[in-house]
Amino acid sequence: MKKILYFFIILLSIATQAQSFMINPYGRDNAVLLNGKWNAIIDLYGRGENKKFYQNRKPESKTDFVEYAFDSGLRLNVPGDFNSQIPELKYYEGNVWYQRYFTVEKNEEGRQFIYFGAVNYKAAVWLNGIEVGRHEGGFTPFQFEVTDIVKNGENDLVVLVNNDRQVDGIPAMNFDWWNYGGITRDAFYIETPNTYISDYKIQLKKDCKDVISGYVQLDGTTTPNEIEILIPELNIYKKIAANEKGIATFEIKAKPQLWLPETPKMYDVKIINNENVIQDKLGFRTIETKGSNILLNGKPIFLKGINFHEEIPQYLGRACSDADAAMILSEVKALGCNFARTAHYPQNERLLRMAEEMGIMIWEEIPIWQGIEFTNPIILKKAETMLQEMIYRDKNRSNIIIWSIANETKPTAARDSILTKLVSFTRSLDDTRLVGAAFDNCYFNEEASTFRLQDKVTNVIDVVGINKYIGWYSPFPIEPENIKWEVAEGKPVIISEFGSEALYGQHGEADVASSWSEEYQENNYKMNIRMFKNIPNLIGISPWILFDFRSPNRYHPRNQNGWNRKGLISDKGQRKKAWYVMKQFYKEK
Numbered sequence: 001m002k003k004i005l006y007f008f009i010i011l012l013s014i015a016t017q018a019q020s021f022m023i024n025p026y027g028r029d030n031a032v033l034l035n036g037k038w039n040a041i042i043d044l045y046g047r048g049e050n051k052k053f054y055q056n057r058k059p060e061s062k063t064d065f066v067e068y069a070f071d072s073g074l075r076l077n078v079p080g081d082f083n084s085q086i087p088e089l090k091y092y093e094g095n096v097w098y099q100r101y102f103t104v105e106k107n108e109e110g111r112q113f114i115y116f117g118a119v120n121y122k123a124a125v126w127l128n129g130i131e132v133g134r135h136e137g138g139f140t141p142f143q144f145e146v147t148d149i150v151k152n153g154e155n156d157l158v159v160l161v162n163n164d165r166q167v168d169g170i171p172a173m174n175f176d177w178w179n180y181g182g183i184t185r186d187a188f189y190i191e192t193p194n195t196y197i198s199d200y201k202i203q204l205k206k207d208c209k210d211v212i213s214g215y216v217q218l219d220g221t222t223t224p225n226e227i228e229i230l231i232p233e234l235n236i237y238k239k240i241a242a243n244e245k246g247i248a249t250f251e252i253k254a255k256p257q258l259w260l261p262e263t264p265k266m267y268d269v270k271i272i273n274n275e276n277v278i279q280d281k282l283g284f285r286t287i288e289t290k291g292s293n294i295l296l297n298g299k300p301i302f303l304k305g306i307n308f309h310e311e312i313p314q315y316l317g318r319a320c321s322d323a324d325a326a327m328i329l330s331e332v333k334a335l336g337c338n339f340a341r342t343a344h345y346p347q348n349e350r351l352l353r354m355a356e357e358m359g360i361m362i363w364e365e366i367p368i369w370q371g372i373e374f375t376n377p378i379i380l381k382k383a384e385t386m387l388q389e390m391i392y393r394d395k396n397r398s399n400i401i402i403w404s405i406a407n408e409t410k411p412t413a414a415r416d417s418i419l420t421k422l423v424s425f426t427r428s429l430d431d432t433r434l435v436g437a438a439f440d441n442c443y444f445n446e447e448a449s450t451f452r453l454q455d456k457v458t459n460v461i462d463v464v465g466i467n468k469y470i471g472w473y474s475p476f477p478i479e480p481e482n483i484k485w486e487v488a489e490g491k492p493v494i495i496s497e498f499g500s501e502a503l504y505g506q507h508g509e510a511d512v513a514s515s516w517s518e519e520y521q522e523n524n525y526k527m528n529i530r531m532f533k534n535i536p537n538l539i540g541i542s543p544w545i546l547f548d549f550r551s552p553n554r555y556h557p558r559n560q561n562g563w564n565r566k567g568l569i570s571d572k573g574q575r576k577k578a579w580y581v582m583k584q585f586y587k588e589k
């Protein structure tokens with residue numbers, strides 16, 4: 001018994017090693033991208049740690065025998081998932097070793113870091129043969145300080161990536177998207193002064209349109225320091241003192257033009273501590289609920305949304321670049337949306353920043369997706385770490401209005417308790433946004449012709465998302481306009497998913513689901529829209545989904561063939577008939 005307890009304590013301490021990282025690597029002077037071709041070794045049987053691949057050893061004598069080599073082998077792009085890069089890796093789940101050299105002129109006075117935007121799902125990192133750290137979680141950044149390890153001149157960086165699905169993972173063993181593994185986002189080598197700005201929050205004070213408030217956090221000092229915040233367009237040149245813990249808090253009277261989807265005003269901001277200068281672009285807005293409304297800058301708003309995965313269907317891989325973000329987001333705009341749900345995980349920072357500049361509000365979610373092992377004590381810790389990393393990274397993005405803690409989880413005592421704790425935890429990290437979750441346990445009461453949802457977690461969140469595939473996973477019980485909804489009364493409700501599958505170019509009966517036809521999907525959209533009019537507290541819709549996306553969960557050989565076909569746009573970029581229905585609906589809204 002003691003042994004088991006000890007084992008759990010060890011496990012907990014490993015998984016909870018919250019990895020702090022500096023925010024906004026994009027706005028820093030000495031941040032060098034480590035993107036490009038990396039050497040790689042596929043380690044199907046997981047032998048590499050044992051064989052010490054991280055030493056990247058070369059034979060030292062005629063009789064020395066080394067049975068692996070990074071040089072002159074496989075080359076993989078970073079950022080990028082490995083599954084899409086060579087056909088042999090399409091279905092691969094397991095270990096892949098990455099290696100590259102990089103040369104630096106080391107500033108002996110400063111500090112040095114290796115930073116990853118995301119590695120799916122687990123990463124272990126070695127620099128010059130020395131392990132610098134590990135990280136779990138496929139969609140958030142992490143960094144390791146390497147000041148004592150990095151050398152002037154050539155350095156040897158090795159990363160072990162593992163994308164095995166985990167019973168106690170988030171997400172767990174089953175999910176409806178491709179399990180892309182790899183160093184899927186930008187990697188950086190970052191040099192900072194000894195004391196540097198690690199974090200800042202510069203946003204409107206809660207429920208207040210004329211006070212900008214927040215903090216700046218320094219890392220590395222115990223003596224008071226001066227910090228400057230410059231927002232020239234608002235005539236703000238503020239000097240504040242950081243205390244011995246390196247924290248400077250502030251409140252500044254200001255009247256910024258507020259960020260709105262139609263006019264997404266952004267301000268150039270500089271944060272300075274001695275020679276450490278960080279640039280950012282920030283928007284300012286308030287978001288709150290009032291009864292069953294969501295108020296943006298004090299006014300009720302309807303969220304015209306869409307879901308999308310971080311995937312480019314045309315090249316069957318994870319989206320990671322600005323060009324990828326532009327492709328996805330331009331289609332979000334073309335549909336007439338002011339809102340998107342970045343299902344089902346934090347997507348890359350490039351995309352979120354671009355969405356902010358384009359006026360697209362965001363529901364951002366951690367990958368708690370069905371089938372999570374809520375009875376395992378480690379899950380709460382892992383979920384908290386993911387929430388913390390997501391909120392820490394994105395708290396300055398004015399377009400993010402909802403932090404979502406879960407998607408389609410079954411009510412049980414363990415799940416209720418964990419989700420309730422996650423709600424409080426989210427609010428403790430950021431009280432200026434709304435907390436939401438998506439539910440699929442909404443059922444039809446025939447006597448009352450009414451959809452109802454009984455779920456304790458709806459009582460503790462601000463916005464309730466309903467995923468309901470009427471006309472696909474279950475038929476319409478009665479005519480759409482006769483269906484009533486009594487769900488989370490008095491609170492804002494978003495239809496966070498609905499839809500049906502259609503193969504682009506396939507035509508058939510509009511009332512036969514098994515036709516997989518564009519006509520069926522089109523009609524299904526029309527029927528759902530007729531029903532939505534009866535949801536009194538409906539303040540937003542995000543159909544499932546913008547593009548057809550790859551999923552091993554989709555087995556029909558002809559109509560799916562490894563694709564979820566609920567896209568309004570096909571994998572080749574063609575708009576299906578339902579796209580036009582949604583476009584028209586948003587135009588009239």
Ligand code: GCB
Binds near residue numbers: 344
């Ligand atoms: C859902 C899930 C989403 C799936 C979708 C579907 O409820 O949230 O991840 O892809 O349904 O197509 O079944």
